[in-house]
Amino acid sequence: MSGKPAVELEDVHKSFGRTDVLRGIDLAVAEHEVVCLIGASGSGKSTLLRCVNLLEPLDRGRILLDGEEITAGGVDVNRVRREIGIVFQSYNLFPHMSVLGNVTLGPRKALGLSRAAAEARADELFARFGLEDKRDAYPDSLSGGQQQRVAIVRALALRPRLMLLDEITSALDPELVAEVLNVVRELAKGGMTMLIATHEMAFARDIADRVCFLDEGVILEEGPPARIFSSPQEPRTQQFLARIVEAGRL
Amino acid sequence: MLVLIVVNSPNWEEVKEQFFNWRVFKNSFPDIAEAFKTNVKLFLTAEVFILVLALFLAVLRSLPGPVFFPLRVLSTAYTDVFRGIPTILLVYLLGFGVPGLQLSGVPNSQFFWAAVALVLVYSAYVAEVYRAGIESIHPSQAAAARSLGLTHAQSMRYVVLPQAVRRVIPPLLNDFIGLQKDTALVALLGVVEAFRQSQIESAGAFNHTPYLATALLFLLLTIPLTRFTDWLIARNRRRELARA
Ligand SMILES: Nc1ncnc2c1ncn2[C@@H]1O[C@H](COP(=O)(O)OP(=O)(O)OP(=O)(O)O)[C@@H](O)[C@H]1O
Ligand SMILES: [Mg+2]
Numbered sequence: 001m002s003g004k005p006a007v008e009l010e011d012v013h014k015s016f017g018r019t020d021v022l023r024g025i026d027l028a029v030a031e032h033e034v035v036c037l038i039g040a041s042g043s044g045k046s047t048l049l050r051c052v053n054l055l056e057p058l059d060r061g062r063i064l065l066d067g068e069e070i071t072a073g074g075v076d077v078n079r080v081r082r083e084i085g086i087v088f089q090s091y092n093l094f095p096h097m098s099v100l101g102n103v104t105l106g107p108r109k110a111l112g113l114s115r116a117a118a119e120a121r122a123d124e125l126f127a128r129f130g131l132e133d134k135r136d137a138y139p140d141s142l143s144g145g146q147q148q149r150v151a152i153v154r155a156l157a158l159r160p161r162l163m164l165l166d167e168i169t170s171a172l173d174p175e176l177v178a179e180v181l182n183v184v185r186e187l188a189k190g191g192m193t194m195l196i197a198t199h200e201m202a203f204a205r206d207i208a209d210r211v212c213f214l215d216e217g218v219i220l221e222e223g224p225p226a227r228i229f230s231s232p233q234e235p236r237t238q239q240f241l242a243r244i245v246e247a248g249r250l
Numbered sequence: 251m252l253v254l255i256v257v258n259s260p261n262w263e264e265v266k267e268q269f270f271n272w273r274v275f276k277n278s279f280p281d282i283a284e285a286f287k288t289n290v291k292l293f294l295t296a297e298v299f300i301l302v303l304a305l306f307l308a309v310l311r312s313l314p315g316p317v318f319f320p321l322r323v324l325s326t327a328y329t330d331v332f333r334g335i336p337t338i339l340l341v342y343l344l345g346f347g348v349p350g351l352q353l354s355g356v357p358n359s360q361f362f363w364a365a366v367a368l369v370l371v372y373s374a375y376v377a378e379v380y381r382a383g384i385e386s387i388h389p390s391q392a393a394a395a396r397s398l399g400l401t402h403a404q405s406m407r408y409v410v411l412p413q414a415v416r417r418v419i420p421p422l423l424n425d426f427i428g429l430q431k432d433t434a435l436v437a438l439l440g441v442v443e444a445f446r447q448s449q450i451e452s453a454g455a456f457n458h459t460p461y462l463a464t465a466l467l468f469l470l471l472t473i474p475l476t477r478f479t480d481w482l483i484a485r486n487r488r489r490e491l492a493r494a
Pocket of ligand 1: 016019021039040041042043044045046047048167
């Protein structure tokens with residue numbers, strides 16, 4: 001890992017009622033670094049990302065963005081969220097707005113850009129990600145892959161310094177996965193700092209600078225993808241990857 | 251069948267004369283139609299205030315966090331109270347009660363207080379309709395809006411409410427229909443609207459046909475709206491099916 005950290009998690013704890021989901025997460029993501037979170041279903045990947053975006057309050061620990069503690073009281077959460085883009089598994093596009101409306105809402109209302117400036121920004125992104133012809137379409141007329149690309153573009157329109165991607169391909173038909181992953185590759189090439197929860201091991205191996213294996217609320221093992229995938233040290237990591245291989249997903 | 255029973259009943263001739271008298275109908279209709287304008291005016295004025303007040307109540311009730319607990323309670327109490335009181339009672343209470351107090355600076359027009367009564371009752375119902383709409387929007391929509399840095403108010407304004415309102419238009423229209431009919435209640439206060447006018451006409455002519463004229467006017471107003479509402483519901487259902 002190199003460069004100064006864009007985001008740091010220190011001893012992050014989170015439980016829902018009596019379920020301890022995160023039990024002491026320490027993780028730093030450097031600027032321009034791509035970190036993939038892998039782990040069984042229910043291991044807390046989504047919760048971790050939601051905590052970073054301040055959608056869930058922490059029980060203990062803290063999170064820093066560019067050295068500023070964003071989990072401290074009195075921090076303007078809306079300002080922090082403008083700095084951090086998040087994309088969910090289920091796209092969550094706004095169905096009553098066109099693609100353009102979806103993408104310009106944040107810049108106009110949260111950043112206060114004029115309509116013209118917001119649209120210029122959107123058009124730039126549409127061109128970059130091949131969505132020009134979908135500009136005026138409504139979400140329900142788009143394929144899942146297109147919707148997810150729009151969701152990514154919607155987050156990018158705020159020019160975030162960090163992108164959080166939560167299983168962004170797991171709701172997609174297999175033939176639509178590639179177009180979405182290509183968008184993420186393009187982002188990585190552009191130097192975007194990203195924290196990605198994924199079940200796509202081949203993709204993680206390909207794109208990640210570092211892979212973290214999440215197990216029972218802690219990061220049990222981490223390292224470069226080549227090492228994690230070919231010679232995992234922890235028995236639980238080995239088990240997890242063996243199951244993945246069995247399922248034909250690696 | 252029903253028609254046959256009615257037409258062959260022993261008293262039919264007399265009833266026909268009493269309720270279906272063309273001459274009386276023709277004579278009374280213009281005045282009743284004139285008075286019906288009051289119903290329409292009352293309905294339209296009340297509706298505007300109902301839509302705004304109800305939306306305000308519903309939004310209050312959806313405010314998050316413990317800070318807003320008192321406001322949520324207030325809004326809940328309001329809807330409980332005004333949905334619980336029979337409309338006719340409230341029309342009486344306000345229509346006779348408030349002008350009776352002879353307060354200075356307070357309007358004494360019975361039309362005004364009748365409108366207030368209808369607004370109070372119907373906004374409680376409509377607030378519940380709005381609330382159901384707001385709650386039917388999946389929380390992930392608000393989360394997506396918040397994740398873009400929008401404030402709670404902005405996410406309500408631009409993401410949740412537009413979808414919620416669209417979804418509840420049919421039940422809202424149903425409440426409108428109820429309101430249109432309930433405008434006749436203000437006759438109790440002596441406000442001359444269609445129903446009151448038909449009472450006057452009927453007393454003058456010793457004949458009940460004017461009531462029929464009034465019923466017809468109400469139907470002319472409510473049936474198109476009912477048909478439109480059903481059409482909207484059917485269209486929404488088709489869309490939902492197409493999406494699934
Ligand atoms: N809002 C919530 N309320 C209660 N429990 C929750 C909530 N959100 C998550 N959990 C629980 O926390 C645990 C971790 O969930 P999380 O969604 O973070 O896992 P995940 O690693 O993302 O799983 P998946 O791979 O299935 O997406 C699960 O047991 C889940 O049931
Ligand atoms: Mg998840």
